[in-house]
Amino acid sequence: MYVAVKGGERAIDNAHAWLAEERRGDTGVAELSIAQIREQLALSVARVMAEGSLYDPDLAALAIKQARGDLIEAVFLIRAYRTTLPRFGASNPIETAAMVCDRRISATFKDLPGGQILGPTFDYTHRLLDFALAAEGLDPAPAPQVAAPDGALPHVTDFLAREDLIQPEADGPATPRDLTREPLDFPADRPLRLQALTRGDEGFVLSMAYSTQRGYGRTHPFVGELRIGTVAVEMEIPELGFAIELGEVVLTECETVNQFMGSKTEPPQFTRGYGLVFGQSERKAISMALVDRSLRWEELGEDNVGAPAQDQEFVLYHADNVQATGFLEHIKLPHYVDFQSELELIRRLRAEALGDQAREAAE
Amino acid sequence: MNAYNFAYLDEQTKRMIRRAILKGVAVPGYQVPFASREMPMPYGWGTGGVQVTAACLTPEDTLKVIDQGADDTTNAVSIRKFFEKTAGVAVTEKTGEATIIQTRHRIPEQTLTEDQILVYQVPIPEPLRFLEPSEVETRKMHALEDYGLMHVKLYEDIARHGEIATAYAYPVKVEGRYVMDPSPIPKFDNPKLESAALQLFGAGREQRIYAVPPYTKVVSLDFDDYPFDPSKPAHPCALCGAEDSYLDEVITDDAGSRMFVCSDTDYCAGRRGDGA
Amino acid sequence: MNAVQLEGGFANLSHDAAHAFRAALQAMARPGQIETLDMARPPAPCSVAAGALLLTLCDTTTPIYLAPSHDDAGLRAWIAFHTGAPLVAPEAAMFALGTWGALCPVDRFAIGTSAYPDRAATLIVEMDALEAKGAVLRGPGIKDRAALSLPEIAAFQDNRRRFPLGFDCYFTCGDRLAGLPRSTHVEG
Numbered sequence: 068m069y070v071a072v073k074g075g076e077r078a079i080d081n082a083h084a085w086l087a088e089e090r091r092g093d094t095g096v097a098e099l100s101i102a103q104i105r106e107q108l109a110l111s112v113a114r115v116m117a118e119g120s121l122y123d124p125d126l127a128a129l130a131i132k133q134a135r136g137d138l139i140e141a142v143f144l145i146r147a148y149r150t151t152l153p154r155f156g157a158s159n160p161i162e163t164a165a166m167v168c169d170r171r172i173s174a175t176f177k178d179l180p181g182g183q184i185l186g187p188t189f190d191y192t193h194r195l196l197d198f199a200l201a202a203e204g205l206d207p208a209p210a211p212q213v214a215a216p217d218g219a220l221p222h223v224t225d226f227l228a229r230e231d232l233i234q235p236e237a238d239g240p241a242t243p244r245d246l247t248r249e250p251l252d253f254p255a256d257r258p259l260r261l262q263a264l265t266r267g268d269e270g271f272v273l274s275m276a277y278s279t280q281r282g283y284g285r286t287h288p289f290v291g292e293l294r295i296g297t298v299a300v301e302m303e304i305p306e307l308g309f310a311i312e313l314g315e316v317v318l319t320e321c322e323t324v325n326q327f328m329g330s331k332t333e334p335p336q337f338t339r340g341y342g343l344v345f346g347q348s349e350r351k352a353i354s355m356a357l358v359d360r361s362l363r364w365e366e367l368g369e370d371n372v373g374a375p376a377q378d379q380e381f382v383l384y385h386a387d388n389v390q391a392t393g394f395l396e397h398i399k400l401p402h403y404v405d406f407q408s409e410l411e412l413i414r415r416l417r418a419e420a421l422g423d424q425a426r427e428a429a430e
Numbered sequence: 431m432n433a434y435n436f437a438y439l440d441e442q443t444k445r446m447i448r449r450a451i452l453k454g455v456a457v458p459g460y461q462v463p464f465a466s467r468e469m470p471m472p473y474g475w476g477t478g479g480v481q482v483t484a485a486c487l488t489p490e491d492t493l494k495v496i497d498q499g500a501d502d503t504t505n506a507v508s509i510r511k512f513f514e515k516t517a518g519v520a521v522t523e524k525t526g527e528a529t530i531i532q533t534r535h536r537i538p539e540q541t542l543t544e545d546q547i548l549v550y551q552v553p554i555p556e557p558l559r560f561l562e563p564s565e566v567e568t569r570k571m572h573a574l575e576d577y578g579l580m581h582v583k584l585y586e587d588i589a590r591h592g593e594i595a596t597a598y599a600y601p602v603k604v605e606g607r608y609v610m611d612p613s614p615i616p617k618f619d620n621p622k623l624e625s626a627a628l629q630l631f632g633a634g635r636e637q638r639i640y641a642v643p644p645y646t647k648v649v650s651l652d653f654d655d656y657p658f659d660p661s662k663p664a665h666p667c668a669l670c671g672a673e674d675s676y677l678d679e680v681i682t683d684d685a686g687s688r689m690f691v692c693s694d695t696d697y698c699a700g701r702r703g704d705g706a
Numbered sequence: 707m708n709a710v711q712l713e714g715g716f717a718n719l720s721h722d723a724a725h726a727f728r729a730a731l732q733a734m735a736r737p738g739q740i741e742t743l744d745m746a747r748p749p750a751p752c753s754v755a756a757g758a759l760l761l762t763l764c765d766t767t768t769p770i771y772l773a774p775s776h777d778d779a780g781l782r783a784w785i786a787f788h789t790g791a792p793l794v795a796p797e798a799a800m801f802a803l804g805t806w807g808a809l810c811p812v813d814r815f816a817i818g819t820s821a822y823p824d825r826a827a828t829l830i831v832e833m834d835a836l837e838a839k840g841a842v843l844r845g846p847g848i849k850d851r852a853a854l855s856l857p858e859i860a861a862f863q864d865n866r867r868r869f870p871l872g873f874d875c876y877f878t879c880g881d882r883l884a885g886l887p888r889s890t891h892v893e894g
Contacts, residue, residue, distance in 0.1 A: 393473030456887035
């Protein structure tokens with residue numbers, strides 16, 4: 068005798084208990100601390116902060132621990148937490164020209180005021196597994212130090228702007244729309260597109276950017292400048308009548324300089340793509356700049372060649388990995404009711420089709 | 431969970447959702463954009479329905495949650511638990527006792543009353559989406575009441591298959607104006623869309639809310655010579671014998687033996703009189 | 707700011723708002739059905755029901771127009787304190803509050819666009835009496851026919867003619883509330 072499946076609640080509780088056990092792993096191995104994750108998996112923490120749209124390294128580290136290292140799951144935990152937070156106000160725009168840079172490179176000039184600062188980069192490491200790391204307890208020797216450069220480092224594009232060689236960027240609307248508080252609609256202006264890209268999935272934005280490099284809407288980018296460092300966040304306090312510093316954030320900023328031969332509406336000049344991401348996230352910042360530039364085809368009077376990275380609906384609707392993974396994974400849920408209706412339809416259509424064939428064969 | 435507000439959402443978010451629901455009610459079948467929030471459950475798992483339910487719940491409500499018609503499917507259990515925890519509301523499996531019913535993919539068999547609200551979880555709210563992927567274009571079509579694309583699709587089905595080859599999420603026209611996706615309910619359920627109950631639809635990931643007020647005219651799209659047919663195969667339920675309910679097909683052994691049982695577990699249990 | 711402006715809000719914010727919304731939802735979903743909404747204490751001339759609607763639906767993101775009948779300093783301060791909603795001209799309002807006479811001409815209010823018919827105003831019309839008799843209502847939310855003591859007929863017929871565009875109305879009197887969405891057909 069068939070008995071309908073029952074006990075969903077107990078199954079869920081048991082699954083959660085098992086998950087908790089698996090998350091901890093072998094209890095004979097020391098447990099990870101939040102501080103360890105924050106300090107030693109800093110680039111994972113940066114990614115979770117960027118795509119979670121919440122700058123809090125400790126919470127990001129906690130999310131990574133809870134998610135067993137699944138970064139999209141960690142991003143999801145941060146987003147779900149973020150959305151419950153009250154909003155006290157908006158900060159002043161941050162000033163990246165005043166960034167205290169750990170890294171600052173330009174591909175367009177051999178040297179420039181402030182110099183090229185390589186910083187803590189994987190770029191010239193040989194990708195050889197370092198087996199010495201497997202033996203724990205070996206702290207690296209301190210890196211050599213130099214005095215920080217005096218004053219702020221000017222943006223590379225400022226030099227091009229002085230000669231009118233690069234398109235000036237008009238000021239946008241005073242208060243940009245907030246992607247997390249208003250439904251997305253189209254056409255999406257650049258501030259909204261940049262918001263979507265900076266919290267978009269790194270893999271998706273990377274692949275979109277890569278597709279433009281391979282010819283799907285080519286944008287001829289040079290990395291005008293890539294800088295990583297610390298920026299102060301300030302907020303205007305009406306009662307005080309001036310701005311106070313709330314703290315500092317680490318950011319990665321990329322400005323690309325793109326060849327532009329001119330169009331019906333614009334003279335030949337260089338144009339920009341822009342990327343700005345929480346934490347040290349240079350792959351993401353560069354990708355974002357390429358995709359940003361690609362999405363600007365309309366305002367620059369370029370042709371739409373039908374490339375995916377030119378289609379703002381396509382890019383913006385599919386960049387969010389929390390949305391994407393939720394919808395993708397929802398097909399695990401029971402669908403037996405719609406499947407049943409489909410099953411009956413296919414059986415009926417099949418019977419009719421086979422009947423037709425049989426009749427034709429008989430004729 | 432005590433750190434969270436009644437029914438989880440903060441009051442500002444609820445106001446935003448409530449305004450969207452009211453506009454949805456005022457323009458039946460039109461998809462109102464709303465700033466859907468990230469919920470503590472994945473997109474695609476009922477976040478739209480959950481937000482609508484959270485905005486409508488009062489502490490005195492009795493909530494029923496079904497998935498595929500059943501109260502005991504895991505996601506239904508999970509959502510019901512969420513509201514027990516965050517809103518402290520009473521829950522029930524009995525359709526007749528519920529004041530709000532959140533559903534995925536079914537309309538209960540028992541006729542709903544004026545005192546009930548049915549909240550649907552919707553994956554893709556745009557009925558034209560699989561014919562035209564661009565939101566900008568489909569919005570234009572709704573604005574111009576240009577549903578030619580849909581009629582062409584239905585007509586091509588008939589030309590190719592001799593019938594409209596849509597078995598679920600069968601499109602409807604609401605109050606003679608908007609073509610609407612009723613969510614992936616089997617077309618068997620379409621006639622029940624004309625109801626005494628208020629029906630609200632929430633699509634979280636797609637950021638849309640829409641509504642069918644009580645007694646609103648809801649017509650399944652068809653042609654005069656190929657009228658809409660909501661029928662299902664004529665099996666009775668193997669458990670309760672019902673011939674008027676939608677049935678799940680269950681494979682019972684390795685030889686592929688099968689039986690058909692009610693998808694609406696409360697309806698089936700009620701007919702069997704065991705009150706389970 | 708005096709005590710009156712600080713008082714009269716919801717005693718239990720989330721529960722009162724939930725009850726008020728449920729009544730507002732039922733009223734909009736069932737035109738002509740009269741609901742009770744008694745959980746707010748706004749200053750005169752705002753009715754108890756209209757005050758509850760404002761507290762339930764309005765905040766800093768929803769500009770409100772106060773018609774001359776309700777453009778009162780005490781009420782302004784109460785709205786500012788409890789909702790933070792900006793007060794604006796009729797054309798820019800998402801919500802408008804006043805007597806029917808003071809709200810007229812109603813063609814000043816947003817009726818949405820063909821792409822976004824939801825971007826339309828909601829009028830909260832304060833009435834001297836509100837009863838389920840008078841104009842005959844048909845349409846979504848109404849089983850056969852309903853009746854409501856509307857302040858006039860023609861304006862609502864004009865509004866229905868533009869469907870799916872149009873404004874939506876609440877009628878309030880004391881703690882009584884009724885709704886009239888743009889989808890309702892009105893006959894004298």
